[in-house]
Amino acid sequence: MTAETKLALLGQAAQYDLCASCGTHAKRTLDDIGRWIYPAVMPDGKRINLLKVLQTNVCDQNCYYCANRCGRDIPRTSLLPEELARSFDLLQRSGRASGLFLSSGLCGNAGRATERMLATVELLRKRYEYRGYIHFKLLPGVDDALIECALRVAQRVSINLEAPNDARLHALSGTKHFIDDLLAPLRRAHQLRQELGAAVSMTTQLVVGGADESDREILSTASTLYRQLSLARTYYSAFQPVPDTPLENHPPTPAWREHRLYQADFLLRCYGFQFHELVFDRHELLPRATDPKTAWALAHPERFPMEVNRAEESELLRVPGIGPISARRLSAWRRKGAIRELTQLELAGADANRAAPFILLNGHSPSRQLPLWEQSALE
Numbered sequence: 001m002t003a004e005t006k007l008a009l010l011g012q013a014a015q016y017d018l019c020a021s022c023g024t025h026a027k028r029t030l031d032d033i034g035r036w037i038y039p040a041v042m043p044d045g046k047r048i049n050l051l052k053v054l055q056t057n058v059c060d061q062n063c064y065y066c067a068n069r070c071g072r073d074i075p076r077t078s079l080l081p082e083e084l085a086r087s088f089d090l091l092q093r094s095g096r097a098s099g100l101f102l103s104s105g106l107c108g109n110a111g112r113a114t115e116r117m118l119a120t121v122e123l124l125r126k127r128y129e130y131r132g133y134i135h136f137k138l139l140p141g142v143d144d145a146l147i148e149c150a151l152r153v154a155q156r157v158s159i160n161l162e163a164p165n166d167a168r169l170h171a172l173s174g175t176k177h178f179i180d181d182l183l184a185p186l187r188r189a190h191q192l193r194q195e196l197g198a199a200v201s202m203t204t205q206l207v208v209g210g211a212d213e214s215d216r217e218i219l220s221t222a223s224t225l226y227r228q229l230s231l232a233r234t235y236y237s238a239f240q241p242v243p244d245t246p247l248e249n250h251p252p253t254p255a256w257r258e259h260r261l262y263q264a265d266f267l268l269r270c271y272g273f274q275f276h277e278l279v280f281d282r283h284e285l286l287p288r289a290t291d292p293k294t295a296w297a298l299a300h301p302e303r304f305p306m307e308v309n310r311a312e313e314s315e316l317l318r319v320p321g322i323g324p325i326s327a328r329r330l331s332a333w334r335r336k337g338a339i340r341e342l343t344q345l346e347l348a349g350a351d352a353n354r355a356a357p358f359i360l361l362n363g364h365s366p367s368r369q370l371p372l373w374e375q376s377a378l379e
């Protein structure tokens, strides 16, 4: 098998891993010769084309949902570090990829697989003098010395927790241990990056719905990780059954659930919300009919209507339709004169229709009002 063919196969095998805001495989651009390249947004807002690839799809683990699990009858291959480094170098020199996301199946122990990935990155950094973005996936159970090596060569490292806790992970994997294999290396990576002073961001990914877990469990874990480990992002991947796996008959998770989780996650990371403030339904799921911020606002009528000209910027962030940028602009603009019209909210970048039922403009309810029941239709 040529390196080109291997790259296509191992790019396809990496499609289920989310990273760097590159979203799902629906957003990928399939390069003319079958490489898997994704548009991605970096933490600084810069857009790059990211090659996502596995070093190998040979795996002796049996995660019940995974297309690459052992025993599944699929073509298997591995890229030598030289092959992968050379292929990526050609891609990035031709302008088709400007970042690398590198993961791997787990064959033997985590150490050997990680060493092959590190050898690839070392070649890229030293022989090919590549200085760009690398997201390095830490494998379950990897030891401290290799975590430290990864922190020295990558801009981002991550470990997929897959499930929010040990009990739920049992429904997804018969071989991974939540605390020892996943959470401990993630904690250790955080400690080491602090000790090294390494400017490396960290993320994780959770499979949504595969273990019948609730949104409350998922977001409780995510908020704890944000607080304790300063994770940059948690990615949520709606479970989709893969043929010829133990979970092939498990129902798929609807896209709206993943979307609601991302909305709630934004409230935790960017809007000053605490986990305990999130609103869940009787099944411990985020409501389907209303976005999480509107659900919170409707549960707190005592906070509204909010006077846009007097509210603190942090309070404006609580208004449906007003985000961090529009809250900042409105705070600045009102120092030069009162905000009186919904059009001023629109100019600030807010969704004025969503905000209207929850605000006062200079003491008055906005004349243009959208019924609350239509709010969800605006998302």
Ligand code: SF4
Residues within 6 Å of the ligand: 059, 060, 061, 062, 063, 066, 067, 068, 069, 070, 104, 105, 106
């Ligand atoms: S360790 Fe589990 S999730 Fe990762 S490739 Fe192997 S079977 Fe798939």
